[in-house]
Amino acid sequence: MKSRTLKTYSAMLIALLLVGGLSGCGADSGDGDGDGGRQVPSVFEIQDEMVSRAPVPEPDPERRAYFGDLHVHTKWSFDAFAFGTVASPDDAYRYAKGEQIDHPSGFPLQLSEPLDFYAVTDHAMFLGVASEASDVTTDISKYEFAEAWHDLNTGEGDGIFGLIQRLAAFGFLGGAVEAIQADEVEEEVLLDVTRSAWADTVRSADLHNDPGRFTAFVAYEFTSWSDDMGNLHRNVIFRDSDEVPAVPFSRVHSANPEDLWEWMDGLRERGIDSLAIPHNSNGSNGNMFRLVDWAEEPLDDAYAELRIRNEPLIEITQIKGTSETHPLLSTRDEWADFELMEFRVGSPLYSQPKGSYAREALLNGLLFEQQGIANPYAFGFIGSSDTHTGASGVEEDDYLSKLGLLSVTPEQRGSVPRSSLSLMGLVGAAANVEIDGENYASGAQPTFGASGLAGVWAEENTRDSIYDALSRKETFGTSGPRMRLRFFAGYEFAPDMLDRNDVVTVAYANGVPMGGELPARGDQAPAFLLWAMADNNSAPLQRLQVIKGWIDEAGQPNEEVIDVACAGGVMPDPTSNRCPDNGATVDLSNCSFSAATGEGELRVMWTDPNFDASQRAFYYARVLENPTCRWSTWDAVRAGTKPRPDLAATLQERAWSSPIHYKPATGTAG
Numbered sequence: 001m002k003s004r005t006l007k008t009y010s011a012m013l014i015a016l017l018l019v020g021g022l023s024g025c026g027a028d029s030g031d032g033d034g035d036g037g038r039q040v041p042s043v044f045e046i047q048d049e050m051v052s053r054a055p056v057p058e059p060d061p062e063r064r065a066y067f068g069d070l071h072v073h074t075k076w077s078f079d080a081f082a083f084g085t086v087a088s089p090d091d092a093y094r095y096a097k098g099e100q101i102d103h104p105s106g107f108p109l110q111l112s113e114p115l116d117f118y119a120v121t122d123h124a125m126f127l128g129v130a131s132e133a134s135d136v137t138t139d140i141s142k143y144e145f146a147e148a149w150h151d152l153n154t155g156e157g158d159g160i161f162g163l164i165q166r167l168a169a170f171g172f173l174g175g176a177v178e179a180i181q182a183d184e185v186e187e188e189v190l191l192d193v194t195r196s197a198w199a200d201t202v203r204s205a206d207l208h209n210d211p212g213r214f215t216a217f218v219a220y221e222f223t224s225w226s227d228d229m230g231n232l233h234r235n236v237i238f239r240d241s242d243e244v245p246a247v248p249f250s251r252v253h254s255a256n257p258e259d260l261w262e263w264m265d266g267l268r269e270r271g272i273d274s275l276a277i278p279h280n281s282n283g284s285n286g287n288m289f290r291l292v293d294w295a296e297e298p299l300d301d302a303y304a305e306l307r308i309r310n311e312p313l314i315e316i317t318q319i320k321g322t323s324e325t326h327p328l329l330s331t332r333d334e335w336a337d338f339e340l341m342e343f344r345v346g347s348p349l350y351s352q353p354k355g356s357y358a359r360e361a362l363l364n365g366l367l368f369e370q371q372g373i374a375n376p377y378a379f380g381f382i383g384s385s386d387t388h389t390g391a392s393g394v395e396e397d398d399y400l401s402k403l404g405l406l407s408v409t410p411e412q413r414g415s416v417p418r419s420s421l422s423l424m425g426l427v428g429a430a431a432n433v434e435i436d437g438e439n440y441a442s443g444a445q446p447t448f449g450a451s452g453l454a455g456v457w458a459e460e461n462t463r464d465s466i467y468d469a470l471s472r473k474e475t476f477g478t479s480g481p482r483m484r485l486r487f488f489a490g491y492e493f494a495p496d497m498l499d500r501n502d503v504v505t506v507a508y509a510n511g512v513p514m515g516g517e518l519p520a521r522g523d524q525a526p527a528f529l530l531w532a533m534a535d536n537n538s539a540p541l542q543r544l545q546v547i548k549g550w551i552d553e554a555g556q557p558n559e560e561v562i563d564v565a566c567a568g569g570v571m572p573d574p575t576s577n578r579c580p581d582n583g584a585t586v587d588l589s590n591c592s593f594s595a596a597t598g599e600g601e602l603r604v605m606w607t608d609p610n611f612d613a614s615q616r617a618f619y620y621a622r623v624l625e626n627p628t629c630r631w632s633t634w635d636a637v638r639a640g641t642k643p644r645p646d647l648a649a650t651l652q653e654r655a656w657s658s659p660i661h662y663k664p665a666t667g668t669a670g
Helices: 006-018 043-049 078-082 089-096 129-134 144-149 159-169 171-181 187-208 257-269 301-310 358-370 463-472 495-499 503-510 631-639
Strands: 064-072 117-120 215-222 234-238 274-278 313-318 380-383 432-435 438-441 453-458 475-478 484-490 511-513 517-519 527-533 541-551 557-566 601-607 617-625 654-657 660-663
Touching: 064 089, 064 215, 064 234, 064 313, 078 129, 089 117, 089 187, 117 187, 129 144, 129 187, 187 215, 215 463, 234 257, 257 274, 257 301, 274 301, 274 463, 313 475, 358 541, 358 557, 358 617, 453 463, 453 484, 484 503, 484 617, 484 654, 484 660, 495 503, 495 601, 503 511, 511 517, 527 541, 527 557, 527 617, 541 601, 557 601
Parallel strands: 064 117, 117 215, 274 313, 313 380, 380 475, 517 660
Antiparallel strands: 064 453, 215 234, 234 274, 380 453, 432 438, 453 475, 475 654, 484 511, 484 527, 527 601, 541 557, 541 617, 617 654, 617 660
């Protein structure tokens, strides 16, 4: 068939997106004769062999904390396949449910505790194409741009030469685009691959979704970036799979996120609900939270409503760093330097902090509201991993980064010195940097973190219940540990509520949870209920904080970090609003820490002493663990070397609640 242009190809894809849906896919059951005539026992004959399953818990009106990962790549993503990943969506979901799967290098990966929900979010752009291009029997492999991928991950390209081939194979992306633009690729060939990989993704989510026990979402990643714009990626999560598009909307159709939102609106009109979650705003070079739209026009109500309708959440932390804030933006926050990744995603260039971090965006959202414009940045928080091996890697002492065969060694990750004789340590790593006479890998990878997880408060572990929690922003993000964090605001809260067995029921009845909006009640100041519970498999809690942002009477944005509960039951200093040092220590020779110092739970009722009923404000909770070893220090301990001196030796794992927004009464100065 005659080849067509990229424009025609895109138009055809869009047409496919807007027609036909996919329902859950199942295997053909056959005619019953495929077993060569073997008699199949009846259900009565095999009933004693049936597997006993845990009962489904009853829905909890007070809601439970569920933990998951909504950012996972498998072999269908071109970059993950280049990293050596052959794990399928099926493998990824099995891993999330507690089963063992293989790392690209062959050793087993297994969670210490299963997750509650998971979403495979492979790149929609060239979905499945790299994997298919490696198979020399496929139609797509016959094109010149696919030659670098031949036999990759089939056993023919192992070892040092296989690693070199993986680096060369990244030229596939540019080559594929050029081939499409030059009319050298038949769009049906690409569409067949995309449809097949997407159908497999949907089938796998339906196969592993187990209402009440485990939730598997149908999802994908919309991948938009440029050297100048930086990262503008979003993960698109569908509520269910009863009807989803035949192929997902991708950068092939448009690099403009506004077009993605319009497409999502169109699907919603047909009863197909989805939400998008931006990630790695830290690597967006100031473009994720701009003050103008794609066409460089000032933001208005239409833009704001379109965006927040489709993007109620952002990913505040993941392997490629944390996007809460930056020391240049939050000069009075001593913890603003947590797991910073200061490069543009996929580039060695520095990423501009302004416009790249969540807290500043929240403040700018208040400024829009003050000007009478709808707030495009009234988002909630989650964490997720962005693993490219199918397996979330969020534990500091068991961290392998995200790059498969290109990050399997400590030398590649940049945590221990590189030897000139260590080819596996050299290939796949970034340029060299000399520190204290030792050579280390430079670039972004040493700044990556063992993060993160999404937490939701939901009645039950089902697609509908968890999706509803995501939509209403009753969510929190963690840097890896499964800390549980509650946050409420209300006008009828009293300190004695903390001692009641029904404290959560009362909080829901008389206030709003994280992600909510609290309207003014005259000049009355609200009270805030904060409740953090430690992960029993991690370090104790050190402090519980409120982060406040507001617009003052001069129309200027302000922020403040307030410690509201301290380990040991001591009170924060009233002048500095800081907890005293609780004496927590870490032994860097073996990464042991002082478990006796700190709390398993921190709970407090807090009222803002500087509350002004006329000022727009947001509040969110942040809880910090005692210090523990960073993954790079764990690498050094195992290698018998000193921790790399320019990296933090320890860190304080943490969790962030979604903000609660306070709305002053109409006509007030705020």
